[in-house]
Structures are given as structure tokens and as C-alpha cells.
Amino acid sequence: MTAEQIIFFLTAALILISALMVVTTRNLVHAALWLIATLFGAAVLFATLEASFLAVVQIVVYIGAISILFIFAVMLTRRNLLDKVSQTNAGWPWAAGIAIAAFAGLVFLAGQMHNAGAQKGEVFGDPLMALSTALVSPDAYVLAFEVASIMLLAALVGAVYIANRK
Amino acid sequence: MVPLSWYIFLSAALFSIGLYGVLARKNAIAILLGVELMLNAANINLVSFWRYGNTALMGGQVFSIIVFAVAAAEVAVGLALVIAIYRTRKTVVADELDLMKW
Amino acid sequence: MTTELLIWLLPLPPLLAFFLIVLFTNKNKALSHSIAVGAALLSFAGSMVVFFRAVAIDHFGEGDKVFNSFITWLPTGDTFLKIGVLIDPLSAVTLFFVAWTVLMIFIYSVGYHNFGQPEGDHDHKGLPPHGATVTDEHGHSHTVLSVEPMYSRFFAFIGLFAFGMYTLVVSDNLLTMFVGWEIMGLCSYLLIGFWFAKPSARAAAIKAFMTTRVGDVFMLLGIVFLYSATGTLSFREIFTADVLAKLAATPTAIFGLSASGLIAILLFIGTVGKSAQWPLHIWLPDAMEGPTPVSAMIHAATMVSAGVYAVLRMFPLLTAGWDHHGLTPEMTVVALIGTFTAIFAATIALAQNDIKKVLAYSTISQLGFMIAALGMGAYIAAAFHLVTHAFFKALLFLGSGSVIHGMEHGVLHTGNHKVDPQDMMNMGGLRKKMPVTFWTFLIGGFALSGFPFITAGFWSKDEILADAFAHGHWAILATLSVAALMTAFYTMRQITLTFFGEARTKEAEHAHETPWTMTLPLVFLAFFAVTYGWGGIPEKFPVIGGIIPNWFHDFVGATLLEHPKAVEFSGIPLAISVVVALGGLGLGWLVYRGVKAGQPDPLQKPLGPIYTLLQNKWYFDEFYAFFVVKPVIWFSEVFTSQWMDKGVIDGILHFIGKTPIWIGDFLRNKFDKPVINEFFGDGTAAVFQKFGHELRYTQTGRIQSYLIASASFLIVLVAVLAYYFFLA
Numbered sequence: 004m005t006a007e008q009i010i011f012f013l014t015a016a017l018i019l020i021s022a023l024m025v026v027t028t029r030n031l032v033h034a035a036l037w038l039i040a041t042l043f044g045a046a047v048l049f050a051t052l053e054a055s056f057l058a059v060v061q062i063v064v065y066i067g068a069i070s071i072l073f074i075f076a077v078m079l080t081r082r083n084l085l086d087k088v089s090q091t092n093a094g095w096p097w098a099a100g101i102a103i104a105a106f107a108g109l110v111f112l113a114g115q116m117h118n119a120g121a122q123k124g125e126v127f128g129d130p131l132m133a134l135s136t137a138l139v140s141p142d143a144y145v146l147a148f149e150v151a152s153i154m155l156l157a158a159l160v161g162a163v164y165i166a167n168r169k
Numbered sequence: 170m171v172p173l174s175w176y177i178f179l180s181a182a183l184f185s186i187g188l189y190g191v192l193a194r195k196n197a198i199a200i201l202l203g204v205e206l207m208l209n210a211a212n213i214n215l216v217s218f219w220r221y222g223n224t225a226l227m228g229g230q231v232f233s234i235i236v237f238a239v240a241a242a243e244v245a246v247g248l249a250l251v252i253a254i255y256r257t258r259k260t261v262v263a264d265e266l267d268l269m270k271w
Numbered sequence: 272m273t274t275e276l277l278i279w280l281l282p283l284p285p286l287l288a289f290f291l292i293v294l295f296t297n298k299n300k301a302l303s304h305s306i307a308v309g310a311a312l313l314s315f316a317g318s319m320v321v322f323f324r325a326v327a328i329d330h331f332g333e334g335d336k337v338f339n340s341f342i343t344w345l346p347t348g349d350t351f352l353k354i355g356v357l358i359d360p361l362s363a364v365t366l367f368f369v370a371w372t373v374l375m376i377f378i379y380s381v382g383y384h385n386f387g388q389p390e391g392d393h394d395h396k397g398l399p400p401h402g403a404t405v406t407d408e409h410g411h412s413h414t415v416l417s418v419e420p421m422y423s424r425f426f427a428f429i430g431l432f433a434f435g436m437y438t439l440v441v442s443d444n445l446l447t448m449f450v451g452w453e454i455m456g457l458c459s460y461l462l463i464g465f466w467f468a469k470p471s472a473r474a475a476a477i478k479a480f481m482t483t484r485v486g487d488v489f490m491l492l493g494i495v496f497l498y499s500a501t502g503t504l505s506f507r508e509i510f511t512a513d514v515l516a517k518l519a520a521t522p523t524a525i526f527g528l529s530a531s532g533l534i535a536i537l538l539f540i541g542t543v544g545k546s547a548q549w550p551l552h553i554w555l556p557d558a559m560e561g562p563t564p565v566s567a568m569i570h571a572a573t574m575v576s577a578g579v580y581a582v583l584r585m586f587p588l589l590t591a592g593w594d595h596h597g598l599t600p601e602m603t604v605v606a607l608i609g610t611f612t613a614i615f616a617a618t619i620a621l622a623q624n625d626i627k628k629v630l631a632y633s634t635i636s637q638l639g640f641m642i643a644a645l646g647m648g649a650y651i652a653a654a655f656h657l658v659t660h661a662f663f664k665a666l667l668f669l670g671s672g673s674v675i676h677g678m679e680h681g682v683l684h685t686g687n688h689k690v691d692p693q694d695m696m697n698m699g700g701l702r703k704k705m706p707v708t709f710w711t712f713l714i715g716g717f718a719l720s721g722f723p724f725i726t727a728g729f730w731s732k733d734e735i736l737a738d739a740f741a742h743g744h745w746a747i748l749a750t751l752s753v754a755a756l757m758t759a760f761y762t763m764r765q766i767t768l769t770f771f772g773e774a775r776t777k778e779a780e781h782a783h784e785t786p787w788t789m790t791l792p793l794v795f796l797a798f799f800a801v802t803y804g805w806g807g808i809p810e811k812f813p814v815i816g817g818i819i820p821n822w823f824h825d826f827v828g829a830t831l832l833e834h835p836k837a838v839e840f841s842g843i844p845l846a847i848s849v850v851v852a853l854g855g856l857g858l859g860w861l862v863y864r865g866v867k868a869g870q871p872d873p874l875q876k877p878l879g880p881i882y883t884l885l886q887n888k889w890y891f892d893e894f895y896a897f898f899v900v901k902p903v904i905w906f907s908e909v910f911t912s913q914w915m916d917k918g919v920i921d922g923i924l925h926f927i928g929k930t931p932i933w934i935g936d937f938l939r940n941k942f943d944k945p946v947i948n949e950f951f952g953d954g955t956a957a958v959f960q961k962f963g964h965e966l967r968y969t970q971t972g973r974i975q976s977y978l979i980a981s982a983s984f985l986i987v988l989v990a991v992l993a994y995y996f997f998l999a
Contacts, residue, residue: 045212057212095192095193099189101188105982119172124222192975263974
């Protein structure tokens, strides 16, 4: 067992257990906090995968913004919320079944891949530099970048409008 | 040495857990939490494939960035909707939002 | 104007009068009768011109010396059917008497229908006029004769009738002759049924039409046969020696007659109907229902004469192949029917009390004389008797009309409408009251009886008897002599009962003479009844024989291909004629002069049951009613109408009608409703409804259930695809 693998296992455990806690805990605030833990674990994973920028972005955006947003929403919709009541609806066995089936299917499909057992390769150049160049280069993904920014703008406006108290 | 398949299993599991959360939780916000998990699973998948493939191709990372943006936008709008619904319906339980029923 | 053109125009004025009156002048009585009489006058003038021009021509009638004009009318393949006008000697003399009698009758009708009299109190169109109450300045009211309500219509009808007769006379072919024949048939129906509100008049009109129709059918067969045998209907083309010889030589399958014989018999049957010979005589007495001018017109002057005229025309056909010794079969038939009719009708006339009925039977009898003459081959005698008979019979009918008018005056005066003004037993002594009528009627009656030498009837009747004697037809001679005796007897009976003696009823006492419009025609006709006979005195007659040439014989004889020879004079038929006439007249006067009011007929007791038989016309009407009319009515009402029409044909139709309905019902109730409506239509809807009812619960409105459902399907789909892509 190399160090790499141990780090992977620990991070994976963190992620999975936190995810399970997110979907099972009754207290919604706790769920949001467990989500933060999951996201943190994903960031760690990104970092081990030499995607350093993404790791930081994960923490800043996901944990710093989105999770906070979740907590705010939970606060704002708290009145109806009782911690004691079961948080799963009537169809949870179906959901469980589907989840397991989805996992099985995905694993099976992954097993059909021919390069599933590949090892890491070399990292060419500076990933960050390449990423930033790719994002704004007209030969690369500037269009996607710009569209994403417009989408964010639209989402922003939409969210403001929807949530606006008339 | 960690093979690619471990990352794939991880993201598959995370995805399934997220799927379970979407389908089985009562609270609308809890459903959105499940969606976040699914999106993160996708991100992990993307980055691992980038790393284990040709790292000169930035497509994987760019895709991942876009997914970030999408996730953020979606959470914003989704929560705005939940809050708006909460204002009028006084509930966030998904089962009670069934106006389109038979 | 050429004579031919004039002849074409002769029938037109009365036709024009008919249309003008019917369309325009119906309301105006004076205008209507002026148009009608004017038209008759025009045709009369034209006829006189034609007649005198014809007489002026030497040997008129021989070869091409006739007035003939025709047009090619109907294209028939290579040839044409020609129609046109022809005046030869026969039609010239016919035209003469037709023109005179028609004009006299038209003038007479003005007075007969009481022109100038007030309108009746309760006169209806369709009933005879019934009298009008007139109040004079002293306040006395009495009833006078009223004007006929349908005055103009009468003149229109007789105008049409005159048109028909003129057309018949001037025709040069059988087709237009038949047209004229039928027009007169129609007009006789219209005129006999003139007073249409009387059921007896309606019945009489139908009887007349139906009976003559029976004759006309056979006549038409004859015409058709003639056309098919010769290819033409024009007289000038048929009556040539070759055509006649060919027809006489062609045998037919019927009774062994030759073609000419069969055609002649068929055409003769038309005459039997039209001239009221036995057995189709039944219509003529009933036709007395019509106004008297109609009776005069139809039964004296024109229609019945047309029948005899037709046989005269067809004489060459009748005598084709006659060798002048013995009679051919067709001639025998004609002679027998004529002779029988003559005596048969004379017997019935003995027992009739209605003044017009006596004259009707006398007409039938006299026509029988003419037909018998033709059957014997006595062409000139028959033609002569036709002309003289027209004059004196028209005179007698118009005279009787005048008598009836006088009697009606009396009836209106006394107000007793139960008295029949036509019954001779109610008359008597009228010679003092109606002198002009009396003298003219006497002349007419004597002419009918054949009063020797001074009346036309004597000369014509004598010629028939002489012909019978000369050719040795003893049976015919004897029968006709007896008939002539009866004729004189019943004529004198009629005159005695009507004019002599004392008035038997109050109504007869109050009769008075009729106006000049009625008496003037009587005078004219009386003139001809006396003088016409002197145009036909036989050459070989003792004393007076050769003084005036026998103009009639010479003139009319030229019509035939062979000029007929005059018969040898013999004193015996002359003696028979004189004895029969004077004897009959004398007997009649003797028997009837003393008849008082309320007395029965003096003949009744001696004859006993025979008298009843005669009075009831030998029960012929009853015989026909039972043996002919009833079966025909049964056939039409029961067999054809009920069984065939309603039963069979309607039955088939009802069946055809019911079957689609039944099929429709069956399809509807057994197939359409249960299968298509219920099973397919409603059933499908029910199935869908059931499914919908069950399946709607999937629409929970909860998004998570939708997601679960779609995720499940997706997994299943992917699994299936993965199975096929990767494992299979």
C-alpha cells in the first residue's frame, strides 16, 4: 500500500461517509455541514490529482458560497421544520433500489472500459497556465466560458427575481 | 499506485448516494443537497479522467469549471425557488408540492 | 281569288270564331253571336261561290275537272303523304246543304237561346234557363223566357263544330276527313252535354262519345289498312281503276273478304257509329238532351250526314269488284244493316211521346234508308236522299225547337213546372197559336213522309224504292216500304198531336209564336224542302220526266269513274211510294185527331205488350247495360283496378318497399348498434376510460415519484442496451 493509495482511501472514506450522512441525517443544518465535509474531501482529491486550481475553486465556490447559501436557505425555511420527523418520503425503498442499480450499472459500464486500469501519466507543462489559456483562447474554450458567464448572469437575475418579495 | 478504476468507483458511489438523496428526501433543500453530491461526483470523474488521460488536453478541466458554474447557478435558482414557494405555500416538503396531480 | 284557295279558306271562319269567342268575347253576348253568325255567313258565301262555280263547269267531276289542291305534308321515306282540298260533284252538293243548314242553325240559335231576354231569376251555368220575373209598369209581374247563361260558349262550340264539318267536306284525303270526323265527335260531346249540370245530359254526352268511338276505332283500322295496302290516303289516288282492281283482287284472311271489301266494311263501321245505325244507334235518342239547335245540327244537317257522306265517298271501294249482278258480301252487309235499322227505328218512333225523340228515331230510320240504298249500289238515290233529308230534318228539328219554346212560354206563364214542354201529349191546337211554325213543320213532315210530287222527300225516297225494285231486291223493297208507311204514320201522329185539335193543357193554350230569328230559318229550309226535289226528277218519269233534266243525277253521277245509269222507270215503285205516303198520313190523322187531354195513346190498347216494347226501345239500352257495360265496368273496377293494379303491382311495390326497410332494420339493430356502436365505439371508450381511471393515479404531482419512475426506466433501458452491446 503506497502512500498515495492510503491518502486516496482516507479521502474516499471521508467523501462517502460524509455523503451518506448528508442524505440520511434528519437535521438539515447538519446535512449542510456534512455536505461541506464532502466537498472538502473532493477538494483534497482534486489536489492529489494535480488540479490545484480546481481544488481551490472547489473550496472557495462550493464550500464558501454554495454551502453558505444552503445554510441561509435552511434558516429562511426553518419554521416548518421539525427535527424529529423522518426525513425520507414514502418511496425511499425505490430510491434505494435505483441508487444501487445505478451504482451497479455504472460499475459494470466502467468494467467494460478497456483502459480502466490505467495509471497516471505525466503532467505536461503547467496545468494552471494551460487551463487559463484554454479558458480564454479563441481556439479553445472561450465560447463555453463566455456562455457559462452569461448563464451565471441569467441565474443571478432569475434568482433575484424569483426570490424577490413583491 | 491508484488505478483509474478506483476513482471511477468512487464517483459512481458518490453519484448513487446523491441519487438516493434526490429521490428519497422529503425536504426540497435536502433534494438540492443530493443534486450537489451528484454534480461533485461528475466533477471528480472528469478531473480523474483528465489526469489519467492526456494532461495536455484541457478539456477535462474546462468542463469541470463549467460544471462548477452550472452547479452554482442551479443552486442559486433552486434555492430562490424554494424560498419563493415557502413564502406562498408555507412548506418545503416536496410531497406537499403536488398541484399538478390528477 | 282562285277557287282552290277559297276552298282552303272555307273551314276557317268558324274556327276563328271559336277562338275569338273563347279567348276574348265570352262576356259579350251580342259580339259573340255576331262573330259566330258572321263566320257562318262568310263560309256560306264562300261555299255558294264554290258551288256555283262548280255547277258552271260542263261535265264537272270527270277526269281533271275538279277543284283539287294539295300540299306535300308528311315526308315518309321516298314519298310524301299529301293532304289537301277537293271539290268534286259529291262534295259540291254536300257543301251546298251544309252551308245552308249551318247558317240557318246559327241564326236560329240566336233566338233559341233567348237573346235579348232578361237574365233568369236563378239561372245557373250548366242548367237550362228557367225564366225571369219581369214587372211591368202596372206592377204586374209575370215570368218570361230568360237568356241562356252560357250563351257565348254555345256559339263557340257550334263554330268549332262547323269547322269540323267543313273540314270533312272539303278534304281530299281520309286523314283530314277523319280529323273533321273526330272534331265533330268532340263537339257533339261538348254540345250534348252543354247543360252539364244535368246528370242526364252528362250521361248522354258520354254515351254519344263512347258509342261513336267504338265505330271510330274500326274506321281507323280501315284507314290504316288502306294506307298500308295502297301507300296513300288521297281519294284521287285511291279511286283509280288500277288501285281499285288491285284491292278487289287481294284476298284477306277475314271472312273471305277482299281487301277492298274489308276496308269498306271497317270504314262502314265508323259510319254505323256516327250515323247511329243498328247496333250503335243507342246514342242518338239520348243526344236529345242537348239544346235543339244542336239536335238539328248534329242529327240532321251535319254529323249523321257525315257518316253517310263517308260511305258515299268510299262507294268505289265498297263496289270494287261488283259486277252489277247480285251484291258482293260487303254490299250485302251494308244493305242489311241499313234496311234493318230503317224498320227497327221506325217501329220505336211509333211509341215515343217526346217530340224530339220521334224525330231522333226518324233520323235513324231515314239514315237506314240511305245506307240501304248504298248497299244496293244506288249511289245517286242515296246522295239525293242525304241532301233532301238534311233540309227537311233540320227544318223539323228547328220547328220542334220552336214548338218547345212556345210550350215553355206557356209553362212559365202558368208556373206549373211539372208539365214537360216536350211531351206531345201536353200539346194540341198549336196551329192557331204558332202559324209559321205550323206551316213549315207541316211542309217538313210531308217531305219526310214523301208526300207525292211537291215535296223533296218524295222524289228521293221514290228513287230508292225504284232502285230496289229495278234490281230485284224484293226483301229490301218490302221492308223499306213498310218503314216508309210507318214513317208517314208517326209523322202525321206527331203533327196531329202537336198542332191539330184542341190544346190539351193550359200551357199549350198560352203558347205563342217565336221571334223572327227562329222562324226565318224555318221558312228558308221549307223552301228547300219543297223545291230541291225538283232538281232530281228522273228523266223517264211520265209527264214531267223530261221537262227539267235530272240535274242531280247528271251532276253527282260524274263523281264516280263510271257514270251510273238511270234506272228503268216502273210504275210499281211509284205506286208503292204514293200509297205508302198518303196512306200513312191519312191513317195517322184518323187515329190521333180525337185525342183528348189525359187520354192514353190510342195505339196502346191494340198493340198491348208490343207497345211497351216499342216505347222502351226494344230494351236495347238495358241489353247493352247488362251485357256490355257491366262486364267492362267489372273488368276495369275489379279486375284491373283492384286485382291487377292494387293487388299485383302495388303488392310488388310494397314488397320492394318493405324489403329494404326490413334489411335496414336488421342491419341497424342486429349489427350496427351492438357491434359497431356498443362494442367498437362505446367499448373502446369504456376501455380507455377504465384505463384512464386506473392510470391517473400515476400523476401524483410529486416530482420525486416522477424522477423515480423515469430513473427506473432509464436503468432498465440502459441495462437492455448494455446487454445487447456488450454481452450479446
